[in-house]
Amino acid sequence: MIEILLATYNGERFLPEQIESITSQSFKDYYILASDDNSSDCTFEILRSYESVLGEKIKVVQSNTHSAKENFYNLLDMADAEYIALCDQDDFWxxxxxxxxxKAIQRLEKRYGKEMPILVHSDLEIVDENLNSQNKKMSELTGINEAIKYAKKESKYLYTISTEKSFSRYLVENNITGNTVIINKALLDIYKRPEVSFMHDWWLGLIAFTFGKVGYLNECLVKYRQHESNELGANNPLELRNIKRRNKQRIRENYDCMFAQVEEFLRLYKDELGKSRSADTYFARKYLNAFANMKSKNRVSKIRDILKYSFFKSSKILTIGEMLNI
Structure with missing residues (x-):
C-alpha cells in the first residue's frame, strides 16, 4: 500500500487534473490522504466531491497552518503506511x-534491508500551465547531476547517492524535489517534526542521508506545472533576470534558516547521532557539526570551512555568492 499525501491550498484550477492523473496510475494499491489548508476557493469542495466518487481510496481533512511545509508535516504526522508518496496539487503524474x-524503493530495500530508512526521488519535466513541454528538466537546474557522478548505479535509471561525497553540498542546496518523493516505513518511523526547517523535502532528505539511503531515479515521472503561483520554482538562478531580482536581505535570511535547520536537526537527533555506528551517520555528523559551527565564525573562517568541507552549490558562481553572503 502506498499512502499519497496531498497538500492543498487554493488549488481549484489544477487539482482535478492532478487527482485524475493519480486515479489513472498503473499501480492501484494506493490511498490518498488530503489536507486542505483553509482554502478560500472551491478546493475543499472539490476534494469532498472526490470522496463520494473514490470512497475509501481518499480521506480529506482540514488544516490551518498557512504554510505548505507545515501542511505536509501535518500529513506526515497522520501517515501510517508501508510507503508514503508526497503530492503537490498542481502537478501531473x-x-x-x-x-x-x-519498484525503485523496493530494490533498495532488497539491497539494504527493509529496516533501512530510504527516500527515493526522481527527475521531473517542466511544463506550462497547459502541460505543454518547456523542453527542460528539473535536473538541469539543481545539483543532482553532480551527485550522480559519485553515486552507486543500481539499475539503468536508479542511483544510490553517496552521503560521504554529496551530503556536504546538500546542506547548502536542496536537490530533492518533494513532489517526486517516496519514503518507506522505516524512514517514517524515525521522522521527527521540526520546529524550524527550510522545507519538508529538505528535512526528509537530511534524515535519509544521515540514517539511511537516498535513491534517485533519473527519469521524469512528474510534469511540474509552471504558472504564476510557482513560477520561480523551476527557474535557472544563473539567468540574468533572476540575478537582478535577488533580494540580499532574503538571501541572508535563507542562510540563517539553513543554519537553524541544521541546529534543529542536531537537537532533535542528538541521541540517534551518538548511538549510530554506521559510516554514513559518521560522515553526516561530521558535516552537520562543521556547518553549524560556521554560524559564529567570521567571513574568512567561513570561506575556509566552505572550501575544507566542500559546502559547494551547483555552480561556481553560486558558490562565490554563498561565500559573500553566508
Whole structure:
C-alpha cells in the first residue's frame, strides 16, 4: 500500500487534473490522504466531491497552518503506511509514476534491508500551465547531476547517492524535489517534526542521508506545472533576470534558516547521532557539526570551512555568492 499525501491550498484550477492523473496510475494499491489548508476557493469542495466518487481510496481533512511545509508535516504526522508518496496539487503524474517509484524503493530495500530508512526521488519535466513541454528538466537546474557522478548505479535509471561525497553540498542546496518523493516505513518511523526547517523535502532528505539511503531515479515521472503561483520554482538562478531580482536581505535570511535547520536537526537527533555506528551517520555528523559551527565564525573562517568541507552549490558562481553572503 502506498499512502499519497496531498497538500492543498487554493488549488481549484489544477487539482482535478492532478487527482485524475493519480486515479489513472498503473499501480492501484494506493490511498490518498488530503489536507486542505483553509482554502478560500472551491478546493475543499472539490476534494469532498472526490470522496463520494473514490470512497475509501481518499480521506480529506482540514488544516490551518498557512504554510505548505507545515501542511505536509501535518500529513506526515497522520501517515501510517508501508510507503508514503508526497503530492503537490498542481502537478501531473505520469501513469507509471507510482509503479516505478515503488519498484525503485523496493530494490533498495532488497539491497539494504527493509529496516533501512530510504527516500527515493526522481527527475521531473517542466511544463506550462497547459502541460505543454518547456523542453527542460528539473535536473538541469539543481545539483543532482553532480551527485550522480559519485553515486552507486543500481539499475539503468536508479542511483544510490553517496552521503560521504554529496551530503556536504546538500546542506547548502536542496536537490530533492518533494513532489517526486517516496519514503518507506522505516524512514517514517524515525521522522521527527521540526520546529524550524527550510522545507519538508529538505528535512526528509537530511534524515535519509544521515540514517539511511537516498535513491534517485533519473527519469521524469512528474510534469511540474509552471504558472504564476510557482513560477520561480523551476527557474535557472544563473539567468540574468533572476540575478537582478535577488533580494540580499532574503538571501541572508535563507542562510540563517539553513543554519537553524541544521541546529534543529542536531537537537532533535542528538541521541540517534551518538548511538549510530554506521559510516554514513559518521560522515553526516561530521558535516552537520562543521556547518553549524560556521554560524559564529567570521567571513574568512567561513570561506575556509566552505572550501575544507566542500559546502559547494551547483555552480561556481553560486558558490562565490554563498561565500559573500553566508
Amino acid at each position: 505520469e501513469s507509471d509514476k507510482l509503479e516505478k517509484s515503488l
